[in-house]
Amino acid sequence: MIVILFFLILLLASIAAGALGSIVGIGGGLIVIPILTLFLRVDIHYAIGASIVSIIATSSGAAATYVKDRITNLRIGMFLETATTTGAIIGAAIAAYLGATILEAIFGTILIISLVPLVRKIGEEYPPRQELKGIAKKLNLQGDYVERDGRKIEYNATNPGKGLAGMLVAGLISGLLGIGSGTFKVLSMDLAMKLPMKVSTTTSNFMIGVTAAASAGIYFARGDVNPLITAPVALGILIGASIGTRLLVKARNTAVRKIFALVLAGSALEMILRALGF
């Protein structure tokens, strides 16, 4: 394939990945990796390097907007990030001893099972008000954000222990498989900690960038970050994220959760298919 065509295909795919990723709190590897490996026939190492680039670009590209609109909960994100980064280091250290296939099969199955509780609350716009207690109270894990129509939405986090455990697993997956595991992060915040959906996806958006940056040094030094792929992916994602963030601030929580459920199903399917050798 000629350079210019390769570049344009990857740019367009990355714009879509950036828009979708910035809305549902994932890194866009879900779209970028199969486009690279299946369609453009690029080596999986470069595809995972590109996924790291796309995660950081989605996170940073969307961050400026979400910081300004204050939807991201920095406290909850930072609290959970302790577990994610720790999990990522452990995952990277043991990756050499574990087969990716069995892991993908396990995590794909976990994602499919988690569709059940997610679908059960598919019409829920705001979570029922939780009592702030225990660690969540000590660390003041609560917050508020303002919807576009001016309503102030206040919320308290619950089950911080379960949230941390979920994030440790999310970190392990990141370290082991070189993906952002944004789906797992959003699930932990939505199902266990009962945050409003938009708070979960934007806080995940903050977290995936930090987790990916932690492992980026390894991939870069290994030579997995190829500039020919980095350039269209980074530029496309930054364009896409600026579109996605504009959509998210106006979107309803129920709409975001529906899109997330579809992405989750797609992500689970992709993992299981890869485990089966497709």
Next chain:
Amino acid sequence: MEHDAMNLKDPNSMNRILGIVLRSGVVLSGVVIAIGTALFIANHSLDDTSSYLAYNPSSIPHGSFPVSISSIASGLLSLDPFSIIALGFLVLLATPVVRVALSLFLFAAEKDRKFVYLTATVLAILLFSMLATPLIPLFNG
């Protein structure tokens, strides 16, 4: 900025500084990558991609693109497009780190001691992972 000066001890202005720094980092990275891309496409738009996409980790440095800070630096001196793109990537990579580092000041401004410690822990793990793990054989498969 309208009613109060930029004050590192005021959480609101810290949040604004954080937003400005993030936006600048992203724009700078995008511009640098776009320049490198334009330079590359100007001379190589009809090249076949296969020569750039062969994966051969045993022959690092590949020769086709830089994989260390020093090779990026020497590539920049000769306006090598791939080195310019890699520089843009490094700027992008720095933004989450700067974000965590500035959050440390944000929590200090809010006088939230627990979160200053928590954020310092995350920053320490992040820097260890970014800078140290590429040098430890255990992490390199």
